[in-house]
Amino acid sequence: MTEQRGSDQFRQSFREEARELLVELEGVLLELNERREDEGLVGRAFRALHTIKGSGAMFGFDDLAAFTHKLENAWDEVRKGRLRVTPELVDLTLAALDRIRTMVEEEAGETAEDSTAGAEILERLRALTGSTAQGVSEAPPAPAALATSVGEPDEAEKSGKEPARCWRIGFAPGPDLMRSGADPLLLLRELAGMGTLTACAGVDKIPPLPELEPERCYVSWELELKTAASEDAIRDVFIFVEEQCELTIEPMDGGADHSAGLISAGLIAGETPCSGDVIAKALEEKRKNPGRRTSDVADAASSLRVPAARLDQLVDLVGELVTVQARLSQIAGRSEDAAVLAVSEEIERLTSSLRENSMTLRMVPIRATFEKFRRLVHDLARDLGKKVELTIEGAETELDKTVIDQLGDPLMHLIRNSMDHGIEAPERRAAAGKNPTATIHLSARHSGASVLIAVEDDGGGIDREAVRSRAIERGLTKADAELSDQEIFSFIFEAGFSTAKQVTDVSGRGVGMDVVRQRVDSLRGSIEVNSRPGAGTTVTLRLPLTLAIIDGLLVTVDDGFFVLPLASTLECVELTRADVERANGKHVANIRGEIVPYVRLRQYFAVGTPRPEREQIMIVESGEGRCGLVVDQVLGDCQTVIRNLGRLYRHVQVVSGATILGDGTVALILDPQRLVQEAVAGSHKFRPASEGVHRAQRARR
Numbered sequence: 001m002t003e004q005r006g007s008d009q010f011r012q013s014f015r016e017e018a019r020e021l022l023v024e025l026e027g028v029l030l031e032l033n034e035r036r037e038d039e040g041l042v043g044r045a046f047r048a049l050h051t052i053k054g055s056g057a058m059f060g061f062d063d064l065a066a067f068t069h070k071l072e073n074a075w076d077e078v079r080k081g082r083l084r085v086t087p088e089l090v091d092l093t094l095a096a097l098d099r100i101r102t103m104v105e106e107e108a109g110e111t112a113e114d115s116t117a118g119a120e121i122l123e124r125l126r127a128l129t130g131s132t133a134q135g136v137s138e139a140p141p142a143p144a145a146l147a148t149s150v151g152e153p154d155e156a157e158k159s160g161k162e163p164a165r166c167w168r169i170g171f172a173p174g175p176d177l178m179r180s181g182a183d184p185l186l187l188l189r190e191l192a193g194m195g196t197l198t199a200c201a202g203v204d205k206i207p208p209l210p211e212l213e214p215e216r217c218y219v220s221w222e223l224e225l226k227t228a229a230s231e232d233a234i235r236d237v238f239i240f241v242e243e244q245c246e247l248t249i250e251p252m253d254g255g256a257d258h259s260a261g262l263i264s265a266g267l268i269a270g271e272t273p274c275s276g277d278v279i280a281k282a283l284e285e286k287r288k289n290p291g292r293r294t295s296d297v298a299d300a301a302s303s304l305r306v307p308a309a310r311l312d313q314l315v316d317l318v319g320e321l322v323t324v325q326a327r328l329s330q331i332a333g334r335s336e337d338a339a340v341l342a343v344s345e346e347i348e349r350l351t352s353s354l355r356e357n358s359m360t361l362r363m364v365p366i367r368a369t370f371e372k373f374r375r376l377v378h379d380l381a382r383d384l385g386k387k388v389e390l391t392i393e394g395a396e397t398e399l400d401k402t403v404i405d406q407l408g409d410p411l412m413h414l415i416r417n418s419m420d421h422g423i424e425a426p427e428r429r430a431a432a433g434k435n436p437t438a439t440i441h442l443s444a445r446h447s448g449a450s451v452l453i454a455v456e457d458d459g460g461g462i463d464r465e466a467v468r469s470r471a472i473e474r475g476l477t478k479a480d481a482e483l484s485d486q487e488i489f490s491f492i493f494e495a496g497f498s499t500a501k502q503v504t505d506v507s508g509r510g511v512g513m514d515v516v517r518q519r520v521d522s523l524r525g526s527i528e529v530n531s532r533p534g535a536g537t538t539v540t541l542r543l544p545l546t547l548a549i550i551d552g553l554l555v556t557v558d559d560g561f562f563v564l565p566l567a568s569t570l571e572c573v574e575l576t577r578a579d580v581e582r583a584n585g586k587h588v589a590n591i592r593g594e595i596v597p598y599v600r601l602r603q604y605f606a607v608g609t610p611r612p613e614r615e616q617i618m619i620v621e622s623g624e625g626r627c628g629l630v631v632d633q634v635l636g637d638c639q640t641v642i643r644n645l646g647r648l649y650r651h652v653q654v655v656s657g658a659t660i661l662g663d664g665t666v667a668l669i670l671d672p673q674r675l676v677q678e679a680v681a682g683s684h685k686f687r688p689a690s691e692g693v694h695r696a697q698r699a700r701r
Contacts, residue, residue, distance in 0.1 A: 013305060014059045018104050021048050022097050023372050029090050029097075030374045034389075036085040045093075046075045050236055052100065057186050058240060064103045067118050069193075071096050074129050088128055091382075094375065096121050164195060164228050166252035172202075172220035174244040179215050182241045188221070190237050195227030224252065308401060311362055318351075318358045319549055319641035325351040326638065326662035355549055355639060362402070362546070366444050366453070367395035369404055373415055377440060380419045387426050387437040388419060397444035399451055400546040403523055407453070407543075410519045413512035414455040414539055415440060422459035422537055432534065434458070450525075450567070451545055456538040462531040467491055470498075489529035493517035524656045526673050542673070552640040552659075554667060555618065555631040558607045561667035563640050563659060564629065568620050568672050572634055575615045589617055589628060598628030599679045620672040627676045642669060654678055 025048040032041040049072040057065035071093065077083040099118050169191075173184050191197050202220040206212070225234065231249055238247055325347055332344035370392045381388040399407075418440055426436035441456040464485065471477050471491040491497055495514040520527055525543040544550075552563040553572075573591055575598075583589065588597050598617055601607075617628040642657040649655065656671040 011059050011061075014055055014061065015104050016305065017055065018052055019101070020368070021052055022101055022104075023368055024048060025052075026094065026097060026375045027371045029093055030378050032085055033087060033090045033378070039079075042075070042079050042085070046072065046079050047236075049075055051239070054190065054237065055240055057190065058182050061103070064100060067096075067103065067122070068100060070122055071125065074125055077129065083129060086128075092121065092124055092128060094378075096125070164226050167223075167225045167227065167231070167234060168248075168250045168252050169223040169225060169234070170220075170246065170248040171223060171238070172246040173217040173241070174246070175216050177241055177244040178217050182244070184217055184219070184221075187237055187241070188223075191223065191225055191234070194229050194234070194237075195225055197226075198224045220246075311358075311401075315358055315362065315549070318355055321351055322355060322549065322639045322641050323660050323662070327664075328662070330662040352639065359400075359546055359549060362400050363398040364401050364404060365396050365398055366404060366407075367392075369407055369411070370395050370442050370444075372408075373411065373442065376412065376415060377419070380416065384419060385425065386419065386423055388423060389437055389439050391439060391441045392443070393441065394444035397446060397451060398545075399444075399543070403543055403546070406519055406523060410516040410541065411442070411453070411455065413516050417512055418455060418457045418459065418537065422457045422461070424460050446545075447542070450542050453541045453543065454538055456536065458536040461533045461535055461537055462489060462492070462529070464488055464531075464533075485531075486529065489531065490527075492529070493527065521653075524671060526677075550640050550642065550669075552638055552669065553618070554635040554638045554661070555616070556633045556635065557601045557605060557631055558609050560605075561635075561661065561665055562601075562631070563638065563667050563669045564618055564620070564672060565669070566637060568622075570619045570621055570626070573617045573619060573628070575617045575630060577613060591617075591619065591628075594626075596626050596628050598630050599675060600630040602630070602632075604675070604679065620676070622673050622676040627672075627679075629670075629672065629675060640667075640669060 025045060028041055028044045028048065032038060032045065035041060049068055053065050053068040053072055056062075056068060074083065074089075075093075078085060078089075083089075099121055102117070171184070171187075173182075177184070188197070188199065200222045202222065203218070205220070206218040212218075227234070231251075234249055235242070235247075238245065328344050329348060332340050335341065374390050377388055377390040380386075423438040423440075424432070424434075429438065430436050439458050441454070443452075443454045443456070445452050468477075468483070468488050468491075471488070471494075472479050474494075474497065476491055476494060476497075477483065493513045493516060497513070517527065520541055520543070523543050525541055528540045528542070529537065530540075531537040551566040553566055553569055555562050555564060573589065575589060579589060587600060588595050590596075596617075596619065600611075602611055612632055615630050615632060616634050617630050618634070619626060619628050638661075640659045643659060645652070645655065645658055654671055654674045655668050656674075657669045659667050659669060661667055
């Protein structure tokens with residue numbers, strides 16, 4: 001049972017790594033489609049295929065390894081200059097990657113098997129590569145009787161295209177090699193597929209049966225390989241286990257002493273096989289001059305793959321610790337015991353450090369999310385008959401993995417909508433004096449505690465009047481209403497809204513942009529649309545960096561406690577009755593010569609008690625500019641663990657969550673962006689918002 005769990009763990013690790021490699025490989029192929037003579041990209045494509053094949057074979061994905069082996073051989077011909085990169089080859093390889101991805105999921109039991117798809121792709125590959133397809137050989141033979149037999153020469157050797165060389169290989173698996181899921185016989189099988197292989201196994205270190213550990217490999221091998229492959233290609237066979245074994249590779253030609261070596265012709269003829277002592281002596285000699293070994297390489301930073309669920313559990317525990325620490329700080333603050341205060345301060349310091357480190361663990365670059373859209377743009381451009389280039393900026397920008405996982409669908413719909421509706425056909429672009437090849441630009445950058453993700457195109461822009469007319473038809477606005485561009489553009493995110501005259505496979509049903517709005521709302525983000533006729537459109541998503549723990553400012557309004565995100569708060573200014581009188585009752589304040597409007601939260605939440613003599617204005621930055629939020633009192637900063645209020649309060653947009661204070665009191669976390677937007681939209685929205693907030697407060701008490 002333990003062995004089965006270990007095997008499943010390694011196979012799952014392979015699936016995860018294979019998915020990442022396939023995304024990377026897609027990006028390389030699409031770049032190669034633009035720069036077909038780039039040998040570096042060809043090498044990267046070949047190495048990625050080799051890695052998928054090798055690791056697939058190692059962990060028992062035999063069908064996947066065999067399929068990838070044939071694809072790898074075709075790209076080996078490209079690498080050697082015998083086959084040119086063409087759009088047809090790139091498209092066929094992309095289809096093959098889809099098949100490999102399906103095979104990975106088939107092994108996971110997630111999709112139905114479709115073996116005919118792979119056979120059709122390989123047949124098309126043979127037709128495309130012509131005579132070189134003969135080199136797309138079957139999977140390497142099984143290593144039966146490798147210790148005493150000679151493998152068949154490979155196709156390259158038969159054709160005489162590359163001179164074959166003899167290599168002497170010493171391979172001694174380390175004690176943990178098989179525990180990591182590797183199988184030495186699969187490595188020997190791959191070597192046998194490269195040419196003529198003769199092997200001798202050293203068995204002198206196998207202990208008596210009672211002392212034998214089933215998961216440890218005690219056998220070592222001395223090998224002779226005749227092949228046209230290079231030393232790097234041979235070493236690549238051991239790429240996944242080189243750190244867990246003793247490996248030596250040395251050419252046997254050029255005056256090498258064959259008799260002192262490893263396997264003599266007598267072994268092949270059936271004479272006495274080499275002994276373990278000879279093997280050990282040969283290995284010892286090679287260790288004196290090993291060439292490239294793991295021990296010679298500087299230690300590299302190691303990484304550990306951890307399931308996301310465990311990280312979420314860790315962050316939840318840290319959140320509970322933050323709450324308990326806040327309670328301890330309150331108790332210590334009321335105590336006059338210096339020792340208790342000292343311990344409280346030390347725990348606060350450690351908790352803060354632990355919180356920052358745990359949040360860092362969940363931050364990942366957005367590159368992988370961006371890169372996967374290269375394939376989408378490539379396929380859509382082909383289907384729509386358009387020429388489109390995808391450019392990427394800020395791919396190293398980091399976000400909480402929870403946020404990134406939910407970004408795929410919104411970005412996909414924005415790109416599809418841009419390519420179908422925004423970008424013109426090449427002939428129309430040329431007639432307008434534009435480059436026939438359009439550009440879609442994906443970018444990401446930090447802005448305080450938020451990240452701005454923009455999808456920008458240089459197409460025809462949004463037809464403002466068409467959107468307005470459609471909104472009037474659907475009763476979303478009145479014909480005589482005066483609307484800003486932002487208000488008009490916001491209609492495109494309504495469910496079922498579309499200006500398309502006909503529905504296509506890509507868009508036109510008014511569903512995609514509604515998905516964008518709903519997903520961004522669920523992430524407590526906002527959307528901004530800017531468009532210029534004939535010049536293009538930019539859709540910017542403002543999203544929080546994390547959805548777990550934030551730094552906040554604790555404030556009060558009447559007897560209620562609220563938290564404002566610290567990153568969105570610029571400063572705090574006192575507001576007196578005299579200041580209000582000087583403004584003639586208008587909700588504006590003079591902040592160092594700048595007139596800043598403010599929202600009085602007492603009025604917003606319909607609090608009927610008299611306001612205090614002195615209030616505080618929290619100046620925040622929003623999409624509408626600088627604005628103030630007036631509160632009764634600012635109690636100070638706090639580490640805020642965000643808790644969801646539940647589906648009952650999902651329509652209370654101005655509240656992004658709740659947190660528990662040190663004394664057990666519930667404080668609602670306000671969203672300054674939404675507060676300002678609701679206030680600007682009109683006072684008729686105040687009462688529903690205030691009623692929802694009061695219900696939330698009562699439910700949490």
